[in-house]
Amino acid sequence: MPELVFFSGTMDCGKSTLALQIGHNRSARGLKGLIFTRDDRAGEGKLSSRLGLVTDAIEAKPEMDLYAYVVDELSQGGKVDYVIVDEAQFLTVEQIDQLARVVDDLELDVYAFGITTDFRTKLFPGSQRLIELADRIETLQVEAMCWCGARATHNARTVDGRMVVEGEQVVVGDVNDQAAEVGYEVLCRRHHRRRMTAATARAAALSPDVLPVHGN
Numbered sequence: 001m002p003e004l005v006f007f008s009g010t011m012d013c014g015k016s017t018l019a020l021q022i023g024h025n026r027s028a029r030g031l032k033g034l035i036f037t038r039d040d041r042a043g044e045g046k047l048s049s050r051l052g053l054v055t056d057a058i059e060a061k062p063e064m065d066l067y068a069y070v071v072d073e074l075s076q077g078g079k080v081d082y083v084i085v086d087e088a089q090f091l092t093v094e095q096i097d098q099l100a101r102v103v104d105d106l107e108l109d110v111y112a113f114g115i116t117t118d119f120r121t122k123l124f125p126g127s128q129r130l131i132e133l134a135d136r137i138e139t140l141q142v143e144a145m146c147w148c149g150a151r152a153t154h155n156a157r158t159v160d161g162r163m164v165v166e167g168e169q170v171v172v173g174d175v176n177d178q179a180a181e182v183g184y185e186v187l188c189r190r191h192h193r194r195r196m197t198a199a200t201a202r203a204a205a206l207s208p209d210v211l212p213v214h215g216n
Contacts, residue, residue: 004103006088006130007113009140010186011155015113016040017049018140019086022111031081034070036060038090047086060091067098070106080108088114089124096129103135118169119157119184121192144186147198152186159183161199163192 009015023033035057037047048054060066066085073080083102085091091099099110112134116127123131131137144152156163159182185197 002103002107002109003135004100004110004130004133005112005136005138006127006134007111007138007140008116008127008130010144010152011115011184012144012152012186014049014140015115016047016086017053019047019084019111019113020049020053020055023055023084026082032079033082033084034058034073034080035084035086036066037086039087047084057086060085060095062092062095064095065098066091066095067101067105070102070108074106080106082109082111085110085112086114088112088130089116089118089127090114091126093125093129096126096133100133115155117155119155119167120165120169121154122169124169146186146188146191147201148188148191150188150190153189154187154192156185156187156192156195156197157182158185158197158199161197163187163195163197163200165195 007015007018023035026033035047035055037057038060040046040048045057045059046054047057070080070083085099099112102108103110112130114127117123146152
């Protein structure tokens with residue numbers, strides 16, 4: 001039976017790499033799929049992984065009806081055996097409903113990849129709807145690591161290396177672009193709660209010890 005599968009995890013845990021691998025494996029078997037993405041770090045209409053792999057994709061803009069797009073492709077004689085959606089957390093609730101309809105009405109597998117929570121630890125609307133509708137939810141087994149070595153469970157937004165907890169829910173950035181004013185970092189819960197990023201931890205470690213003050 002066709003399924004709507006949600007592959008979830010933190011940033012830097014290999015979601016986009018797995019999306020590319022699933023597409024490659026099915027293509028090697030003669031299957032053809034549609035790949036959607038939203039706000040990829042490589043630019044509009046691209047699906048990229050941090051390993052340097054990249055492929056063309058369809059930019060799923062907020063006003064796009066994904067179900068209608070797939071139906072139109074089939075109506076024009078195109079072959080569609082499956083659908084891959086990366087950065088699915090950025091999709092609208094309506095678009096997630098459309099993906100479920102692709103599975104139920106068109107009997108196609110849909111593989112959606114995304115992070116569940118934002119830098120404030122709040123669910124993305126798209127991810128929440130996927131959790132509500134998905135036939136299966138897979139947590140990726142490649143564990144991202146906090147700077148302390150513990151398993152990273154939370155996504156943090158940084159501005160000049162310092163963690164922030166206010167701002168727009170969606171601001172495109174990358175965990176590898178340390179030169180950018182706005183960046184992202186994966187942290188364990190303890191250091192996310194303490195707002196301690198790798199940069200602030202280094203700064204604290206390099207600070208001279210406070211000398212004790214003795215009275216005369």
